[in-house]
Amino acid sequence: MSQGHTSERAVDVDALVAEVKGRVRDKRARGVYGPDVDAALLRPLPGGPLASDQLEDALTSLSGAIDQEVAYDPRSRKGGLAGVPITFARRAVIWLIRWYLFEITSRQNHINALALRALRDLDARLPTEVLSRIAALENAKRVVDARENAQYLDYSRFAQRFGGLEGQVRRQAEQFMPYFAGRRRVLDVGSGRGTFLTLAQEVGVGAYGVDLSPQLVEQSRAQGLEVYQIDAEEHLRSLPDASLDGIFAVHFAEHVIPGHLFEILHECKRVLVPGSHCIMATPNPRTLTVGAHTFWLDPTHRKPLPPDAFQFYLQMSGFEPVTIQTYNASEQHLSEEGLDGIALANLRLLNETLFGDRDYAVIGMKP
């Protein structure tokens, strides 16, 4: 209706409400607003509460309503003699049909009692049975999650045994530094021991990291690095558009399922400034000793990401161009000594397939 004509509020109602709330609190504290006033405010309407109020707590009100007597006054409200025959006729009709009415009311009473009982049973049963089933489901989900994330594995001992050597990791990180030269706000997703961040600091690249491990975050901060303990995706979602000029994520993608990875890549694209790079490195399953063996050493790895598939994911997320760079050559390979011709070619192919580079990175630019 005429809303909008006087749309501006005449007074700041919120401020006034806050003020009167303060007054009520104050009067409570001073005892001015005491139990006697409470009693007055809660005083029920004589003759029983209104049906509209009873709807607020229907089950409690129902038992009271069932027991209520039906009050009907057959006396006519017409004054004088005119009312007398009306009153008489009403009384007579009620008397005549009293047994019929009794049959109906007694059956209705029976139905009411059954309905009330059934509702109470439902009310009592719902919380216990349904809630215990929900609790069982939640518990089962927790167990599955714990197993999928290998929660009971001592990950630091695992990393000691199977993780790469610090120097090696550093050399690997170095090869990507040119992509971040001169950048001021590069995010290292899963910054771990802070290898990349230290390197960035040395070459004058502004970088910070996020990691879920409180120990690693603590350790990195002790080295003077800017690291936050927060979920990477949550952090990315919190960032404004075009607020980073580089993203680096080593051995992160294989810890999330591909469907989730798309969402994260979409966020990466959003938060980067045009011309900056998103670099993600992961084990290279194209090398069979990785795809069939070392990838599966870590129980928290979800699925191997074939390089061409990962490249496609970045392209679908809007990065262009997207290149693949393999690295971390296998230490072993079959000797090619004394071979030539077709035999050499076959062996090379075999070497490449079994003992190719163990990692690769996809390098995408935000256009």
Place this chain on the structure above:
Amino acid sequence: MRPRAIHQFHPALAAGDAVSNHVFALRELFRSWGYPSEAYAVEAKPAVKAEVLPYRRLFREASAEDLLILHFSIGSDVFDKLTNLPARQTLVYHNVTPSAYFEGVNPHAALHTRKGRAQLHALAKRVPFAIGVSGFNRRELVSAGFARTAVVPILIDWSRYDVVPDERVLARWRGPHTNILFVGRISPNKRQDELVRMLAYTRACVDRSARLFLVGAHEDQPQYRARVSALAAELGLADAVIFTGSVSESELAAYYGVASVFVSLSEHEGFAMPVLEAFRFRVPVIALDAGAVGETAGGAALLLGEKDIPLFGEMVGLLRERPALRERLVAAGERRLNDFSAANVAERTRAALELELSVAA
């Protein structure tokens, strides 16, 4: 093609109630546009009997070239009969109080409101166009199934309020007391019982002298009226709660004249005419934001979203202490009245009925 005449129907027409006033004001408007226009009813109260025609005459007189406006606030079998008439029809919805307010209190009212709501759904299939007197009412029309709807507020004959306030009422109640006023039929949906509880708080915590004036007819709700009185008596407020019953226009003006503040705890209002009356008589309004109250007040009242009774009592005190705050609200109320001026509402009525007035039946 222009209709030949614009007639209106409401089951009951009386002097002083909001629907009847609206019907008579519209009749004058239609006549001023050059249409023959009459008001028809099943029951006309003595005060208006001379100017209301019995509805049966519609069956003889209404033709396909007429526009018939059905005002709906309560169910009646007559609506079903009238929709069979050849005249074009438009429904004006004044709202039907949900029957839950009357169950166990007033079986008669519960029955009629329940029938009224059911009938509204049935009419949605037979009446092509319906007007709500508030956005709140229009939403109910839409959910009842009306295809084409509009909002046009009540047309108010403001000259009715230009009366000399009743001297007896003024003399009796004028004074330094905090006079809390509510105007409206005594009815469970208007929650006069909650106003009595609010008075209990106000007298205990804000101002011992506070009094509550409940201005409005109570003949239709004797049971609820008795229970509200009993509540006041139990709380020791029998002398502080004044039930005036129906009042004349000059008495109404006098009650607004002595009021410190208008307070509404009503839970269901289709329009809330008394809020505008309070604006007209320069009385500040504190109200529960329920039904159409908020949209009618349009920012010129102190609207509270939850029914926290002590807050209402403290607001009353705050308004008494701060003349400047009171004046700001009163000034905003007066500005708000412009939106409901006869000229504005007449124009909105014309715009809403444009199609009905131009297209052949």
